[in-house]
Amino acid sequence: MLALVGLTSVGGYLIGLMWFRLSGKALRPALGKMLECVGATLLFAVLNVALATALILAMRSLTGRFVTVYVVNDATWLALSLLQGLTFQWWRELAGSPQRERGR
Numbered sequence: 001m002l003a004l005v006g007l008t009s010v011g012g013y014l015i016g017l018m019w020f021r022l023s024g025k026a027l028r029p030a031l032g033k034m035l036e037c038v039g040a041t042l043l044f045a046v047l048n049v050a051l052a053t054a055l056i057l058a059m060r061s062l063t064g065r066f067v068t069v070y071v072v073n074d075a076t077w078l079a080l081s082l083l084q085g086l087t088f089q090w091w092r093e094l095a096g097s098p099q100r101e102r103g104r
Helices: 002-018 024-063 075-095 098-103
Strands: none
Touching: 024 075
16 A cells, blocks of 8 residues: 555656646645644544544433444544645635744
8 A cells, every 4th residue: 555655656746747847846845734734634533533422422421321432433534524624724824824924
């Protein structure tokens, strides 16, 4: 799996350089932005799963009925968290976050 991802990454890099005339120097900042998006996605994933688990446990204690926690173990949480993280990062980027402005 890692070899295939590495191969397609090298292919994407070469296509970006040759066909799209992208700058090789711009790859490092792009990787930084990707890591920001991954971080935001993981933060939303942790918050979503923690909140869902807390709600399930609260329902158990308030109603006295068994509610399964297995719903929290679903890949959909990660997909939705990815959308939240990407949207949040693009929002920060397009709004000109005050933190980014101070750092410039």
